[in-house]
Amino acid sequence: MGDRVKVGDKAPDFALESQDRRIVALHDYMGSKNVVLYFYPKDFTPGCTAETKTFSENYDAVLGMGAEVLGISSDSADSHGSFARECGATFPMLADKDGRVRESYGVKSSLGLAPGRVTFVIDKEGIVRHVFSSQLRPRQHVSEAIEALKALPS
Numbered sequence: 524m525g526d527r528v529k530v531g532d533k534a535p536d537f538a539l540e541s542q543d544r545r546i547v548a549l550h551d552y553m554g555s556k557n558v559v560l561y562f563y564p565k566d567f568t569p570g571c572t573a574e575t576k577t578f579s580e581n582y583d584a585v586l587g588m589g590a591e592v593l594g595i596s597s598d599s600a601d602s603h604g605s606f607a608r609e610c611g612a613t614f615p616m617l618a619d620k621d622g623r624v625r626e627s628y629g630v631k632s633s634l635g636l637a638p639g640r641v642t643f644v645i646d647k648e649g650i651v652r653h654v655f656s657s658q659l660r661p662r663q664h665v666s667e668a669i670e671a672l673k674a675l676p677s
Contacts, residue, residue, distance in 0.1 A: 528628045563575070564658075567605075572610060655668070
């Protein structure tokens with residue numbers, strides 16, 4: 524597994540299936556939107572549910588700042604569909620079934636068990652502008668992302 528992507532790095536591109544079976548690619552947003560990309564461990568777990576609900580509650584604010592939210596875990600698109608409905612998430616929830624994208628971003632497991640919880644804020648040029656990692660403070664990922672977006676042109 525590679526080193527974690529850092530601030531100033533070019534964000535690795537990817538194309539993954541979303542909960543509504545669309546293929547969503549990072550390059551689709553380049554030139555037009557900043558992206559909040561959050562990796563989370565697993566659908567329907569308490570921390571991931573809290574994090575995704577908090578992103579849902581703040582989604583209009585993020586859109587208003589010229590950004591899109593993308594959630595990624597290794598769960599299937601079907602699981603993401605149910606999870607998105609439970610959390611009120613209308614943004615793409617992406618299925619990284621083989622963990623390839625997680626690996627390309629260097630998001631390691633924490634405590635050797637659960638996949639890591641890391642949020643990347645990526646600008647319109649595809650450059651990582653903020654990274655926040657906290658397994659135990661899932662809701663803080665949203666406020667960190669919003670603060671980082673305020674510093675970017677919308």
